Amino acid sequence: MRCRALNDNKQPTTPIVHCITNYVVANFVANGLVAIGASPIMGDEEREVEDLVQLADALSLNLGTVSERTVRSMKLAGEAAVKKGIPRVLDPVGAGASAYRLEAANTVIASARPTLIRCNAGEAAALLGVEWKARGVDAGTGETDGFTLAKALASKYATTVVISGAVDYISDGKTILTNLTGHPDMTRVVGTGCLLSSLLAAWLTKDTSLETIQDGMFRYGRAGERAVQSGIGGFSNALLEALTDEEVYTL
Numbered sequence: 001m002r003c004r005a006l007n008d009n010k011q012p013t014t015p016i017v018h019c020i021t022n023y024v025v026a027n028f029v030a031n032g033l034v035a036i037g038a039s040p041i042m043g044d045e046e047r048e049v050e051d052l053v054q055l056a057d058a059l060s061l062n063l064g065t066v067s068e069r070t071v072r073s074m075k076l077a078g079e080a081a082v083k084k085g086i087p088r089v090l091d092p093v094g095a096g097a098s099a100y101r102l103e104a105a106n107t108v109i110a111s112a113r114p115t116l117i118r119c120n121a122g123e124a125a126a127l128l129g130v131e132w133k134a135r136g137v138d139a140g141t142g143e144t145d146g147f148t149l150a151k152a153l154a155s156k157y158a159t160t161v162v163i164s165g166a167v168d169y170i171s172d173g174k175t176i177l178t179n180l181t182g183h184p185d186m187t188r189v190v191g192t193g194c195l196l197s198s199l200l201a202a203w204l205t206k207d208t209s210l211e212t213i214q215d216g217m218f219r220y221g222r223a224g225e226r227a228v229q230s231g232i233g234g235f236s237n238a239l240l241e242a243l244t245d246e247e248v249y250t251l
Contacts, residue, residue: 014037015039015205016041016058018049019033019062020074021194022066022194023065024190024191026042029060029191029198030042032243035244044070044073046069046073046076049077053077053086054084058088058089059081060089060201062197063091063095064094066093074108075108077112078108078111086205087204087205087208088114088116088201089115089204090114092117093193094123105123105126109127109157113159115208116201117153119153119162119164120164127156127157149163150163150169153171154172154173158173162200167179167180168182170213175210181218182220183224188235196217199216199220200216203216220243222242223245226242226245227241
């Protein structure tokens with residue numbers, strides 16, 4: 001089953017996802033969205049983002065290569081998406097790596113009021129002000145477990161949170177769901193988390209329930225497990241292939 005939203009007539013449609021993402025992974029993210037049956041718009045110019053949101057069914061924001069310009073664009077796009085009422089996903093890449101990144105993340109959260117924050121444990125800890133040893137934009141190490149971080153972060157921002165790791169935690173601040181699919185080698189390829197965030201934005205056009213998010217996590221993890229069999233060098237292409245294969249999505 002590929003990712004399809006339904007319109008009022010119950011006919012399949014292709015969800016359009018407006019992505020303001022980082023230039024390291026933009027091509028990978030766009031191709032991944034196409035692979036599951038979504039349609040990406042990759043515009044980040046602040047003079048047009050509000051117009052692009054009007055074309056979109058979901059908004060995906062990513063702080064990987066954050067700058068003053070992209071923060072302004074994310075604020076405008078986020079506010080327009082809130083007004084339109086479409087799902088908004090934030091990936092606060094490296095929120096604990098610098099004071100500027102943390103400030104940018106909080107600025108975007110205030111404007112976009114994310115439907116979902118998808119992050120690793122280190123990024124969640126930074127947003128919560130929990131002591132954590134950052135390792136660049138990677139998860140790093142700390143004392144607090146993902147279960148606690150997910151629930152606390154969801155409660156703080158009154159949103160849904162996904163914390164990715166060996167165990168994925170999905171929480172709305174009250175309920176916690178988990179996912180165990182995936183493979184450790186997925187972390188050895190840049191962009192797998194960024195792609196996941198945008199795929200979840202597409203998935204949320206179906207509905208925003210924890211179960212739908214868990215289903216998306218399960219399916220993506222299964223695709224990753226299959227793709228790592230091609231080795232790290234061939235992983236990216238193999239993942240795109242796996243995402244197009246309906247057998248990967250069989251529960």
